[in-house]
Amino acid sequence: MVNHDIRKEQIIDKAIELFSEKGYYKTTSGQVAQAVGVTQPYVYYFFKNKEELFKAVIDKAVQRLYESFSTFAEAPADLIIDQMGEAFDEILQNNRQEILLIMLSQSISEPEIRQHVREKYRFMHEEITKIIRQSGIADPEIEAAQFIGMGLMITTAEVLDLPQLRLFKED
Secondary structure, eight states, rough: OHHHHHHHHHHHHHHHHHHHHHSTTTTTTHHHHHHHTTHHHHHHHHHHSSSHHHHHHHHHHHHHHHHHHHHHTOOOOHHHHHHHHHHHHHHHHSSSHHHHHHHGGGOOHHHHHHHHHHHHHHHHHHHHHHHHHHTTOHHHHHHHHHHHHHHHHHHHHHHOOOOOOOOSSOO
C-alpha cells in the first residue's frame, strides 16, 4: 500500500510533467490520474480541481527556488548575485519543467491561478530582497527585481534555445 503523502507527491510530479508537455489547458486531471495509475476521484481526494493541482505544482517549484536561494543568506555582497544566479541555473538544468511552468503560468487566464502566481512572485521578491539585504547590498528591492528579471530572461533563453542569452554558461 502506497502512503498517501507519497502518492500525492507522485501526482504533483506527474502533473509537472504533463503540464509542461501539454500546457495547462490541454492537460486534464484524468490524464494525470491515468499517468500515475490512480483514478480521477483519487486525484480529487488531494486537489478539488485542476486549478488546485496546478497551484500545488507552482508551490513545489517556488519552494525549491526559495530553499536554494535561502542558503545564500550569509553570502558576501560581492558574490551573492553570482552565487544565486548559478544556483538558479543549476535548478533550471535539473528541474527544467518546474521553472518553465513558473514562467508559463503567467499566461494562464484563470483568476484563481493568476492570483496564486502573483502571490508567489511577490513572495519570491520579498524573500530574495531579504537575502540580498543581509549581504549589505544597497537598494536590495531593485537588486531583487533585477535578479528575478534575469531569471525570466534566462528561462526565456532556455525555452527559445538561445544560448547566447544565457548569463551563466557551463564551463
